Amino acid sequence: MIKAIVKENAYNDSVTLMLISREVQKLEGVEEVLVGMGTELNLDLVKTMDMFVPELEGVTPNDLFIAARYDESKVSMENLVAAFNEEMNKKKESGSGDYQPPTLDSALTHLQGANMVVISIPGEYAAEEAENALRQGLNVMMFSDNVKIEDELRLKKIAVEKGLLMMGPDCGTAIINGVPLCFANVVRPGKIGLVGASGTGTQEITVLVHQQGVGFSQVIGTGGRDLSEEIGGLMMIQGIEALMADPETEVIVLVSKPPAASVEKKIYDLVKKTDKPVVIDFIGGDADSIKEAGAYPCLSLEDAARKAVALARGEETVDFDGFDADETEINQMVEEAVTKLKPDQKYLRGLYTGGTLTDEAIKYLGENHEIYSNIPLTPDRDIKHLENMKGHICLDLGEDQFTRGRPHPMIDPMTRTEFFESDVDASTAVILVDVVLGYGSYVDPAGAVVESLEKAREKIAAAGKDFVVVASVTGTDQDPQNLNESIKTLEEAGVVVMPSNAQAVRLVDRIMKAAAL
Amino acid sequence: MQFIEDANKKALEIIQNAQPTLVGMGIARDTVPGMHDKLVLHAGPPITWEKMSGPLRGAVVGGLIYEGLASNPDEAAELAASGEIEYSPCHHHDAVGPMAGVVTASMPVFIVENKSEGNFAYCTMNEGLGKVLRFGAYEQSVIDHLKWMEKTLYPIMKEALEIYGPMDIKNLMAQSVQMGDECHNRNKATTSLFIREIVSSILQTDSSKEDQIKVIDFLNSNDHFTLNLSMPAAKASLEPVGKVENSTIVYTMCRNGTEFGIRVAALGDRWFTAPAEIIDGLYFPGYSMEDANPDIGDSSITETLGLGGFSMATAPAIVQFVGGTPQDAINYTTQMYEITTEESGSYKLPPMNFRGSPTGIDIRKVVDTQILPVINSGIAHKDAGVGQVGAGVVNPPMKCFEDALEAYVALLEKEGMLE
Amino acid sequence: MSLNDLFTKELKVVNMGLESFYDDLKKQNVSAIHVQWKPSAGGDKKMSSLLSRLKGSK
Numbered sequence: 005m006i007k008a009i010v011k012e013n014a015y016n017d018s019v020t021l022m023l024i025s026r027e028v029q030k031l032e033g034v035e036e037v038l039v040g041m042g043t044e045l046n047l048d049l050v051k052t053m054d055m056f057v058p059e060l061e062g063v064t065p066n067d068l069f070i071a072a073r074y075d076e077s078k079v080s081m082e083n084l085v086a087a088f089n090e091e092m093n094k095k096k097e098s099g100s101g102d103y104q105p106p107t108l109d110s111a112l113t114h115l116q117g118a119n120m121v122v123i124s125i126p127g128e129y130a131a132e133e134a135e136n137a138l139r140q141g142l143n144v145m146m147f148s149d150n151v152k153i154e155d156e157l158r159l160k161k162i163a164v165e166k167g168l169l170m171m172g173p174d175c176g177t178a179i180i181n182g183v184p185l186c187f188a189n190v191v192r193p194g195k196i197g198l199v200g201a202s203g204t205g206t207q208e209i210t211v212l213v214h215q216q217g218v219g220f221s222q223v224i225g226t227g228g229r230d231l232s233e234e235i236g237g238l239m240m241i242q243g244i245e246a247l248m249a250d251p252e253t254e255v256i257v258l259v260s261k262p263p264a265a266s267v268e269k270k271i272y273d274l275v276k277k278t279d280k281p282v283v284i285d286f287i288g289g290d291a292d293s294i295k296e297a298g299a300y301p302c303l304s305l306e307d308a309a310r311k312a313v314a315l316a317r318g319e320e321t322v323d324f325d326g327f328d329a330d331e332t333e334i335n336q337m338v339e340e341a342v343t344k345l346k347p348d349q350k351y352l353r354g355l356y357t358g359g360t361l362t363d364e365a366i367k368y369l370g371e372n373h374e375i376y377s378n379i380p381l382t383p384d385r386d387i388k389h390l391e392n393m394k395g396h397i398c399l400d401l402g403e404d405q406f407t408r409g410r411p412h413p414m415i416d417p418m419t420r421t422e423f424f425e426s427d428v429d430a431s432t433a434v435i436l437v438d439v440v441l442g443y444g445s446y447v448d449p450a451g452a453v454v455e456s457l458e459k460a461r462e463k464i465a466a467a468g469k470d471f472v473v474v475a476s477v478t479g480t481d482q483d484p485q486n487l488n489e490s491i492k493t494l495e496e497a498g499v500v501v502m503p504s505n506a507q508a509v510r511l512v513d514r515i516m517k518a519a520a521l
Numbered sequence: 522m523q524f525i526e527d528a529n530k531k532a533l534e535i536i537q538n539a540q541p542t543l544v545g546m547g548i549a550r551d552t553v554p555g556m557h558d559k560l561v562l563h564a565g566p567p568i569t570w571e572k573m574s575g576p577l578r579g580a581v582v583g584g585l586i587y588e589g590l591a592s593n594p595d596e597a598a599e600l601a602a603s604g605e606i607e608y609s610p611c612h613h614h615d616a617v618g619p620m621a622g623v624v625t626a627s628m629p630v631f632i633v634e635n636k637s638e639g640n641f642a643y644c645t646m647n648e649g650l651g652k653v654l655r656f657g658a659y660e661q662s663v664i665d666h667l668k669w670m671e672k673t674l675y676p677i678m679k680e681a682l683e684i685y686g687p688m689d690i691k692n693l694m695a696q697s698v699q700m701g702d703e704c705h706n707r708n709k710a711t712t713s714l715f716i717r718e719i720v721s722s723i724l725q726t727d728s729s730k731e732d733q734i735k736v737i738d739f740l741n742s743n744d745h746f747t748l749n750l751s752m753p754a755a756k757a758s759l760e761p762v763g764k765v766e767n768s769t770i771v772y773t774m775c776r777n778g779t780e781f782g783i784r785v786a787a788l789g790d791r792w793f794t795a796p797a798e799i800i801d802g803l804y805f806p807g808y809s810m811e812d813a814n815p816d817i818g819d820s821s822i823t824e825t826l827g828l829g830g831f832s833m834a835t836a837p838a839i840v841q842f843v844g845g846t847p848q849d850a851i852n853y854t855t856q857m858y859e860i861t862t863e864e865s866g867s868y869k870l871p872p873m874n875f876r877g878s879p880t881g882i883d884i885r886k887v888v889d890t891q892i893l894p895v896i897n898s899g900i901a902h903k904d905a906g907v908g909q910v911g912a913g914v915v916n917p918p919m920k921c922f923e924d925a926l927e928a929y930v931a932l933l934e935k936e937g938m939l940e
Numbered sequence: 941m942s943l944n945d946l947f948t949k950e951l952k953v954v955n956m957g958l959e960s961f962y963d964d965l966k967k968q969n970v971s972a973i974h975v976q977w978k979p980s981a982g983g984d985k986k987m988s989s990l991l992s993r994l995k996g997s998k
Contacts, residue, residue, distance in 0.1 A: 065983030104976035124957030
């Protein structure tokens with residue numbers, strides 16, 4: 005039975021609805037359910053799921069619908085609606101009862117002295133709201149993506165003119181005045197200032213700095229497109245200038261994918277003007293030009309963190325591309341891993357939630373192995389060219405193609421769970437994952453990975469096989485998810501937890517070489 | 522755009538400076554503009570006999586019997602459908618009526634003058650609870666009671682008011698909203714203040730002690746007596762807004778039991794209507810939504826002014842009917858600020874830190890935020906004469922505001938006011 | 941106000957969109973408010989374009 009019901013004028017944000025969808029799906033007899041607003045996107049999704057029924061004709065983006073395919077002998081639409089209402093009420097009860105105004109202007113009358121607006125509404129509306137905020141002298145952080153590049157340029161120009169932050173679009177991580185915004189970890193205050201165009205890249209650096217006992221003055225996000233030719237690095241430059249002038253900041257760190265050439269030059273010119281040491285991780289970028297600009301190039305996100313820490317302490321910087329553990333220990337770990345594998349276990353499965361962490365993995369592993377991905381190094385390594393998944397893959401599960409109609413995998417582990425189910429099998433040798441903690445992230449990412457892993461293990465246990473699983477945990481001791489508990493959960497499940505993504509990747513590289521994968 | 526803000530400012534000035542004053546009473550025939558013996562006024566936007574719901578039809582039948590135009594309900598119904606009787610909204614005659622809101626020529630009315638603009642508004646006296654005309658009852662007891670109101674209550678009230686002099690209704694309401702009333706569904710404090718003001722004058726009228734006692738007892742028995750004063754007070758305050766060009770402020774909201782209608786300043790006397798809704802509220806034991814008539818009455822003129830549901834925060838007793846807590850009542854009022862223009866300079870609400878009530882509904886804000894005005898209303902049984910079956914919160918249909926917005930933009934375009 | 945001025949002030953945040961971001965801020969006792977955002981006119985394109993006609997230059 006396929007049925008749908010419509011509730012008019014019942015707007016709710018997409019993530020809330022997706023999470024409720026998932027809970028309703030758990031009802032026995034429900035094959036498939038989609039709860040969403042009547043947007044074109046969602047209606048297309050319903051069609052793809054073969055659930056477009058006549059009740060959905062004429063549905064508008066202001067209407068909420070529940071469409072489901074279910075076994076009517078086990079469950080009814082009434083049951084589904086009741087479950088939906090129960091979930092909605094849970095949300096309401098847990099709410100603080102604080103007044104929630106309908107517009108930004110109204111919010112500003114209720115919150116005197118507001119100075120930051122965090123925007124995560126659908127992309128087509130985000131630019132207008134951001135402009136309203138900037139024009140009223142407020143700083144903006146925009147998590148929304150699918151914003152036109154012309155709009156981004158216009159917004160950033162307004163921000164620069166007014167001396168305001170326009171972090172985004174597509175900016176997920178910032179820590180301003182010590183407050184973690186959107187997806188960010190809790191780190192101590194300190195002397196390092198960071199400007200980043202990449203979310204998990206920023207997160208990795210901040211947690212590693214914190215773990216070494218140092219802290220941050222400001223962590224400014226720019227959004228993924230800031231260093232493109234069209235945008236010209238406007239926010240990166242604004243951020244660098246602010247950190248140059250900031251008395252609390254003594255060391256500056258920049259992190260991004262390699263910028264457009266003209267933008268790169270602008271940044272180097274600016275960097276030359278400051279006496280403060282500048283660490284630059286343009287992931288995979290050209291080290292020599294960074295040195296020429298008087299800045300410190302990096303071999304990895306971890307290396308960037310270590311160099312920043314050294315500079316903050318007034319010490320010499322040292323290139324780090326090894327391990328914390330000594331060679332003996334590492335060799336032992338590699339041996340144990342290789343011994344675990346049976347001859348027909350051949351492939352790597354890198355299942356990542358963070359884009360930059362994926363990138364770091366692919367760039368390193370891609371030097372010596374053929375790594376297929378949805379964000380490949382070269383077009384011929386695009387995953388669509390890989391037949392039957394017979395090859396090494398390393399996926400960024402947070403990319404658009406995997407997040408259509410579902411929350412980002414950092415918020416909800418379901419996507420990665422599904423990939424464990426579909427892409428991990430008896431031919432898998434090594435599994436590589438990131439586990440990202442911090443605000444914005446799922447309540448127990450480590451637990452979710454372990455759950456998926458045990459299910460995958462059940463599949464191959466009969467053949468007396470096991471996987472080699474390597475992970476790193478991007479988190480601090482102050483994050484809402486307990487860092488030590490997370491590591492413990494993983495280790496108890498036989499996961500090798502490395503101190504950083506870079507080290508996890510390097511270990512995997514060694515294992516793959518030793519096992520001739 | 523600036524000219525719209527300027528126009529709205531003008532409209533708000535009119536509302537804020539209004540001085541609704543009870544200046545006397547009269548018989549509808551001689552007092553209400555355009556009244557005549559074959560005219561029946563009703564609540565809400567224009568409607569024909571064919572489209573009228575149960576309570577309104579019942580009230581029309583009762584009105585015709587009361588006027589002596591028919592001697593029994595069947596005759597009255599036949600007459601009502603014959604085409605001989607003219608029907609017109611109270612609003613078209615400077616009047617307002619609660620529930621069915623039927624006014625016929627012989628009925629006595631309050632005369633409320635808006636001293637700041639010189640316009641008038643009229644309303645009959647509230648009959649009380651139980652089987653009454655405004656809920657569509659037309660049995661003999663209803664007619665008899667109406668006759669008592671015309672022959673005994675009216676002359677005493679009229680004379681008492683002459684003795685008392687003009688009574689400032691705004692002042693009464695400004696006090697009562699600080700005493701737990703919102704002047705639509707909760708009128709106990711306003712009625713108490715009114716009785717306190719008028720009782721001495723009643724005792725000074727040239728009438729028998731027996732009648733005076735009956736009058737005072739009647740006033741005392743009916744908490745909602747002053748609803749029929751707060752309504753014309755609101756009407757008188759708002760009506761001049763209907764002449765302010767280019768203003769997007771709503772100056773009328775009303776229902777006839779079938780349709781909900783609004784009027785907007787810039788669009789003059791044009792009605793924007795849509796089907797009236799069934800109220801989601803608390804039903805008295807034995808009744809449910811199935812028994813309810815769609816929303817009916819001119820009493821939402823109080824919300825149009827910023828009282829009633831808009832001031833719910835100040836009337837915690839009302840929350841039983843909205844099934845909530847005093848915090849919910851505060852949240853309702855807080856939401857209304859999102860769709861209005863200014864805070865009232867006169868009606869200050871203690872639970873809102875004495876903020877003035879949300880005043881001046883702007884159709885742009887309603888459509889933009891999708892927040893609809895909230896109306897506290899009684900629910901009538903759908904059958905004539907059964908009476909009130911519950912109370913709750915109801916919204917006007919969004920369509921009224923969308924249609925008005927569309928008409929407004931078209932008007933401005935026609936006048937070349939938009940680039 | 942320059943960016944460096946922001947660095948000296950207490951952060952006060954208006955959150956518009958995913959309510960979980962607001963919940964996280966409240967957990968940390970950050971001064972914040974959540975906007976119950978809806979697209980203009982609830983996403984109705986005809987109505988929102990009528991509203992835009994009335995906005996003109998501020």
